[in-house]
Amino acid sequence: MKTTLTVNAQSHSVDHDPRRTLLDTLRDDLGLTGTKKGCDHGQCGACTVLLNGERVNSCLCLTAMHDGDEVTTIEGIGSPEKLSALQKAFVEKDGYQCGYCTPGQIMSATAMLREISEGAPSYVSDDLGESELTDAEMAERMSGNLCRCSAYPLIREAIAMASEVKE
Secondary structure, three states, X not given: OEEEEEEOOEEEEEEOOOOOEHHHHHHHHOXXXXXXXXXXXXXXXXXXXXXXXXXXXXXXXEHHHHOOOEEEOHHHOOOOOOOOHHHHHHHHOOOOOOOOOHHHHHHHHHHHHHHHHOOOOOOOOXXXXXXXXXXXXXXXXXOOOOOOOOOHHHHHHHHHHHHOOOO
């Protein structure tokens, strides 16, 4: 089966098995190994990417279902020469330990900051129209991304730091 995806602003036509996940396509077919395979069941968030601007667990998405869609991976939001504000903050605040979950954390945080700026509420939001970036708000919105090293306080510090940067 053939599927065309725009990944990190580059078009790719991929010939694949219809059962192939987006995660496996990104890693094995396109060589974008920044997206990690953690649990392979949608429970840890290590494979988080942006699909048409929304965060998804790529291990739960079949490539065949996303013909013509836009995917952004960790490689698409910054480079070693030009890190995004979140990537810089994770380095500065030591928001990682082993680093395995970090790409998924950063991709999820990227979407979370956009959601908050657009006024999308979460379960802990006080108001349906506007949310503040509180520690509880971050913890709730990032709850789908697990860190086995328990670097959560540093991750939230990095997100708070990056939220103050205007890119």
